[in-house]
Amino acid sequence: MAPRIASGTVTTLMLCCAMYAQNTLAAAGCDWDSSSAVNSPLDTRLTIGGYITVGEDLPIGSVVYSQRIQTNGNGAKLLCRIGVYDLVSTLTSAPHGQSSYRDATFPIVFNTSISGIGVALWQGTPDGSGGSRLFNPGRLTSYLSSSSNNVINLTNQDDATISFNVAFIKTAANIGSGSIGSSDLPKFQTSFDGNGESFVYQRTAIVGNLTAIPATCNVGSNYYLPLGEHFPDEFNGIGSTAGSAETQIVLSGCPAFYGSTSYGVFKPNVISLRLTPRNGFVDAEQGISQLNTEAGDAASGVGVQLSLQQENGNYQRAKFNHDINLANYISFLEERGGDYHLGVKATYVQTSALIRAGKADAQIEFMITYQ
Numbered sequence: 001m002a003p004r005i006a007s008g009t010v011t012t013l014m015l016c017c018a019m020y021a022q023n024t025l026a027a028a029g030c031d032w033d034s035s036s037a038v039n040s041p042l043d044t045r046l047t048i049g050g051y052i053t054v055g056e057d058l059p060i061g062s063v064v065y066s067q068r069i070q071t072n073g074n075g076a077k078l079l080c081r082i083g084v085y086d087l088v089s090t091l092t093s094a095p096h097g098q099s100s101y102r103d104a105t106f107p108i109v110f111n112t113s114i115s116g117i118g119v120a121l122w123q124g125t126p127d128g129s130g131g132s133r134l135f136n137p138g139r140l141t142s143y144l145s146s147s148s149n150n151v152i153n154l155t156n157q158d159d160a161t162i163s164f165n166v167a168f169i170k171t172a173a174n175i176g177s178g179s180i181g182s183s184d185l186p187k188f189q190t191s192f193d194g195n196g197e198s199f200v201y202q203r204t205a206i207v208g209n210l211t212a213i214p215a216t217c218n219v220g221s222n223y224y225l226p227l228g229e230h231f232p233d234e235f236n237g238i239g240s241t242a243g244s245a246e247t248q249i250v251l252s253g254c255p256a257f258y259g260s261t262s263y264g265v266f267k268p269n270v271i272s273l274r275l276t277p278r279n280g281f282v283d284a285e286q287g288i289s290q291l292n293t294e295a296g297d298a299a300s301g302v303g304v305q306l307s308l309q310q311e312n313g314n315y316q317r318a319k320f321n322h323d324i325n326l327a328n329y330i331s332f333l334e335e336r337g338g339d340y341h342l343g344v345k346a347t348y349v350q351t352s353a354l355i356r357a358g359k360a361d362a363q364i365e366f367m368i369t370y371q
Helices: 002-026
Strands: 030-032 042-055 063-071 077-080 083-093 117-123 138-146 150-153 162-170 178-181 187-194 197-215 241-254 260-262 265-267 271-277 281-283 302-309 315-317 323-325 338-350 364-370
Touching: 030 197, 042 063, 042 162, 077 187, 077 197, 117 197, 138 150, 138 187, 162 197, 281 302
Parallel strands: 042 197, 063 260
Antiparallel strands: 030 077, 063 162, 077 150, 083 138, 083 187, 117 162, 178 197, 187 197, 241 338, 260 265, 271 323, 271 364, 302 315, 302 338
C-alpha cells in the first residue's frame, strides 16, 4: 500500500510543477491589456485605386504611386511585461515573390502582376515618433526594453496614429500594362517578439485595384528652323534681334495621361522637355545658344535664341539644361492616341558689340521624358 501512496504523491507534485511553469510563461510576454477596447489582432487595410501612366524614360527606382493610411488604433492597448522585445513585421503572403530590384531607400521590393512594377511596404512604430521605418518583412531589435510592465496605448500617441505605407516602384526599363489587384499584393502581420513569445497585434493587407499604362509618344527626330540671311547692320545693340522662324514639335500617338497619387493627393503626370545646345550657350536662362564654329567660317557676336509657345499663343524664353514642365504649354488629356503640338521659335540675337559676318547655325538637342 505504501508504494502506491508514494507514487500518488509524486504524481501530484509533478502536476503542480507543470501548472506553475505554464503560469510563468503566460506572464512573460505581451497580451491585450485589461482596459483594451479590442482583444484580437487589428485588421488594417491599405486602399489603392486609379490609373497611372509610367514613362519609358522614367528612371528605374522611381516611385510611380504611393499611398499611406494612418489608423488611430481603435482603442487597442497592449501589456508587455518586464523584458526585451523586438518589433517584427512578418510576411504572410507574397503571390509573385520578391523582386531582384532593391536600393538604399527600398531594401525589400516584391513583384506584382505587371512586369517592371514592384511594391514596397513599411510602417511606422507604435510609439508615434515617426523616426523609424519597419519594412515588410523586417525587425527592429530591442524596440522595447523595460524593467517594469509596460502598457502600449495604440490610440493615445503624440500623433494619435500608426502609419502604414505602400510604394509602387519602376523596377525595370520596360514595363507591362494591366491592373494590380488585392490578390497580387503581399500581406503581413506585426508582432512583439520577446521572452520566448511572439504576440501578433496587427494584420495588414492592400485592397483595391491600380491600373498602369506604359507611356510612349512618337516624336520626330529632326526639326529645322531656317532663319535666312541677315546683315550686321540689322542689329542695333546687344540684345537686339533679327530674323525669325517657327516650327511645331509633334508628339503623336500619346497614351492617356492619368497622373498618379501620392498619399491620397492627386498628382498629374509630369511630361518634361530638356533642351541642350550642342555648341554651348551664351545665356542658359534666356535660351541663347552659341553658334557652331566647327567649320571655321562661323559668324561671331550673335547667338540663336529659342522660345516656346504657350497655349495663349505667346512665346516664352526657353531655358537650356533645365527640365521644362510641358504642362505649362500643353494640356494633356486622359485619352489614348492623342496628338500634341509644341510651338518653337528661333531668332538671331546680338551677344556682343562687334558682329562678324559668317555662317550662323546652331544645333539644339531636345529630350522629352514622362514621369
